[in-house]
Every structure is written in structure tokens, then in C-alpha cells.
Amino acid sequence: MRLLLISNSGKPLYWWCKKEIADFAGDKEVTFISAATIYDPNEYYQKAQESLKEVGVKLNHLNLKSPQDLINKTQVFLVAGGNTYHLLKKLKTNGMLDKIKRKVLDGAAYIGISAGANIAGPNILTTNDWNVVGSTYFNGLNLVPFNINPHYNAPQDKVLTSAETRDERIGEYHVFKSNPVVVMEEQTYLTLDDNKVKVGGRGKLKVFTKGRKSKEFKSRENLDFILMK
Amino acid sequence: MRLLLISNSGKPLYWWCKKEIADFAGDKEVTFISAATIYDPNEYYQKAQESLKEVGVKLNHLNLKSPQDLINKTQVFLVAGGNTYHLLKKLKTNGMLDKIKRKVLDGAAYIGISAGANIAGPNILTTNDWNVVGSTYFNGLNLVPFNINPHYNAPQDKVLTSAETRDERIGEYHVFKSNPVVVMEEQTYLTLDDNKVKVGGRGKLKVFTKGRKSKEFKSRENLDFILMK
Numbered sequence A, B: 001m002r003l004l005l006i007s008n009s010g011k012p013l014y015w016w017c018k019k020e021i022a023d024f025a026g027d028k029e030v031t032f033i034s035a036a037t038i039y040d041p042n043e044y045y046q047k048a049q050e051s052l053k054e055v056g057v058k059l060n061h062l063n064l065k066s067p068q069d070l071i072n073k074t075q076v077f078l079v080a081g082g083n084t085y086h087l088l089k090k091l092k093t094n095g096m097l098d099k100i101k102r103k104v105l106d107g108a109a110y111i112g113i114s115a116g117a118n119i120a121g122p123n124i125l126t127t128n129d130w131n132v133v134g135s136t137y138f139n140g141l142n143l144v145p146f147n148i149n150p151h152y153n154a155p156q157d158k159v160l161t162s163a164e165t166r167d168e169r170i171g172e173y174h175v176f177k178s179n180p181v182v183v184m185e186e187q188t189y190l191t192l193d194d195n196k197v198k199v200g201g202r203g204k205l206k207v208f209t210k211g212r213k214s215k216e217f218k219s220r221e222n223l224d225f226i227l228m229k
Helices: A018-025 A041-053 A068-073 A084-093 A097-105 A154-161 A166-176 B018-025 B041-053 B068-073 B084-093 B097-105 B154-161 B166-176
Strands: A002-007 A030-033 A059-061 A076-079 A109-113 A147-152 A181-185 A188-193 A196-201 A205-208 A215-217 B002-007 B030-033 B059-061 B076-079 B109-113 B147-152 B181-185 B188-193 B196-201 B205-208 B215-217
Touching: A002 A018, A002 A147, A002 A181, A018 A041, A018 A076, A018 A109, A030 A041, A041 A059, A068 A097, A076 A097, A084 A097, A097 A109, A147 A166, A166 A181, A166 A205, A181 A188, B002 B018, B002 B147, B002 B181, B018 B041, B018 B076, B018 B109, B030 B041, B041 B059, B068 B097, B076 B097, B084 B097, B097 B109, B147 B166, B166 B181, B166 B205, B181 B188
Parallel strands: A002 A109, A030 A059, A030 A076, A076 A109, A147 A181, B002 B109, B030 B059, B030 B076, B076 B109, B147 B181
Antiparallel strands: A002 A188, A181 A205, A188 A196, A205 A215, B002 B188, B181 B205, B188 B196, B205 B215
């Protein structure tokens, strides 16, 4: 299995991670899944296309109404960011979640950006997003055994929320669930290639394991342990 | 109907709003609902009791297993803060949500703090909390026609999230729902007495109406308009 899970925001779209996406996709065409946006999916696709053509990546926009042909021939998925609840609901109600999962287990590569990274885990209950669609779908693709929380930004946490910090929220999650939560600062990513897991990018990644102190990792550090039981 | 909806955090518990709670409760005993905490409810109750006895407020802790007697004689509810999804799930699965609502419509006063304020609205989908319990209950007491978002802190918003700001998330909510969202900074509250709605406290309150620019209000300002269709 090959995964690239990215914590990205800011403009222009993919400003710092184009090369990473291009390197990961190689010479393959990429199936772009825009279902996380609650706004115009075509506009989103065009922006992504514009950004990634600079690095030679060719995108094909997945149409949720008739996705089967494109899914069948997909060698690389790119599930783009937006609202995680919206994304999961769309994929689930269009019968796509299982199809994507099967293709990835059969060898298609998977790029997940923010919301697209969140759904790679067992569930999306550690997303920062609001459930503005009132969705009752919480189970992700379960490609990795850990949850994801992108856009992590510890230092200012307390300043903003005045209530719970991000770390406290993860503590709350661990009252009910036992799998690790991996948080990624902006401009940070994680790659999985078979059983090799590595950190990349300019920020830090932190692993929260239930009942233990969280641990920080930086670019090029190895995270293989996270796949073990 | 009489409501006091408060945005509170920090220690010691209720440090800035004791007097407001005491004034609102008058000489009545107060039924304390601790269901929002995912930690020890008795410890929570004791802290609240300690804090509020200084201002002469007598609390009775509602036991979710046999709540009927206490609910029947309740003249003032205090629904304390914590995780909003946890709170709503507990009240719903213990059959308490409708009972509390009926009592409030029959004249019992209602104090809602943070999570307790959130559930006073039509739904809880604008809470900052994570759905760590994977709850599928989203509909609140609907005592007021607007949603609530406490712990609002606009200026630092962009610093923290790097992704969506609180205002952008409310914009996302309004793609799907049409009722106003009322955000409250820390140390801010809202009172409703029959059809009189007023702001109180040291912070600002902001009303987000779908399709319009948000509007700011300060202590003593009138918000009656928010009850009109």
C-alpha cells in the first residue's frame, strides 16, 4: 500500500507540496476527488489542475454520479481537503468509499490532503471540522490504524480556544477510543510505503498514544512502530 | 420562559459569573446537571457547589438514573459545560431532554453554560467540541431559534487554525441551515426573559445571519429581534 497524507492549507492551493505530490504520483494520471468541498467542485478542480500542471501532474476529476469507469483505471487517487464530514457523507452515500478502499488495497496509490488524510484512518472523530451536514457517518477507510488531526498548531492553541486545547480534545477522544492520534502541523506530511512510515515536510508531527505522553517527530524520522499492535 | 446562556471557561469554576448565576436563580435551589463531563461527575458537582455556595446558591446534583423526582420539583436548571455531544447523548438516551424542555416551557428557569448553552438551540452542529462519543444526536432543546457558539475569539482565530476560521465555519453551516448563529466571547452571556433578550458580561456577542454581514453587540444591548421570524 502507498499513501501520502498531507496537512495543507493556505493559498495558492498546494503552494508548498506540489513537488511532493508530483514525485509520489510519478508519471501516472491522478484521479481528483473534490467531494470535501461544500462549494463549487468544478472550480476546486480547476484550481487544483492549474496548480499541479506546473509540476507535470495530470488530474482527472471524479464525477460522483458515474465514477466507476474512472475508478477502475485509477492508479493514483488524490482526495482533496475541505469539510471532512461532507467528504465522508458524499463518498458513503454514493457508494464510493468501499470502491476506493478496494482499489487502494489492490495497489492504487492514495494521496489524502487534510480532510482526505482524515478519512484514511479508522474514524474521523478527531477532525477539526464542524459537522455542518449533520452526518452520521464516522468510519473512514481504515487504511491506517491511527486517526489523523491536521493543521495542528500547539503553541497558540490555548490562546485561541480559551476552552479546551487540541491536546485536551485528544485526551477526551482517548477516554472512548484506544487507537493513536497523529497530529500534523501545517506543511507536514506522512508517507507510507508498504510497512515503512516516514515524516516529511517543514513542520512537526506528534503521536498521541492513549495513556502515554505524546511524542514529537520531524522530517525523515521513522514511524514504522505506529503500524504495530 | 427565562434563560441565562453563558460562555465560560477558566479556573476557578464560574470565577466571573457567580453573581450572575445567583441573581438569576434568586432564592430557588438549583438542579445541577453534570452530564457534559466525560470525567468524574461527582467531582464536577463538588467544584460547582463549592464555587456557588459563596454566593448563596444551593445546588442539587441530578442523578441520571433516577431523575424524575428532582426534575418534577426543579425551579431552576443549571446545565454545566463540557463536551456538547456527550451531554446531548446522555440526556437523550436517559430520556431527559424532553422532560427538561417541558419543565422549562412550564416555567422553570434554565441556566446553560457553554455546552449547556449550546443545547438550548435547535441543534448543536456549531459547537467547537469534537464528537468523541460518535453520537448521532444533534437536535437540541430548541428553546431559542438560534444556534450558539461559545468561547468565541475572533482575532486569534486565523493564527490558530491555519485552516478555517470560526467565521468561515459558520459560513459553512449556513450553506446547509438557515437559522442565525450567536457567538459569544468568554465572560459573555445572554438573558432571555419572556421576549426580552439582552447581552451581558465583559465580552462581545456577534450574530451571524445567513447571507448578511455579522453584527456585534455589547453588554446591555437589546437582541429582541433575534426571536422574530
